[in-house]
Amino acid sequence: MTDLSLYTKISSLPDYLKSEVVDFIDFLSTKRKKEKPGKKKDRVFGYAKGKITLKPDFDDPVDDFKEYM
Secondary structure (H helix, E strand, O other): OOHHHHHHHHHOOOHHHHHHHHHHHHHHHHHHHHOOOOOOOOOOOOOOOOOOOOOOOOOOOOHHHHHHO
16 A cells, blocks of 8 residues: 555545544554564573483383274
8 A cells, every 4th residue: 555545535535534543543653662672582501401301111112002003
């Protein structure tokens, strides 16, 4: 949408709706200012070390699936 088409649409509105458009634009401006482009944290190698454990029989076949093997 170009600025000209936006201006044309806004200018065709009645005055009470134009004031609502102004309020909405102000709302969007304040919302944009509150949003801070957060810097992503660098990933640390080995961060989850020791938090995940596998049982010794993890690779063993499951008894429930014997008839399919």
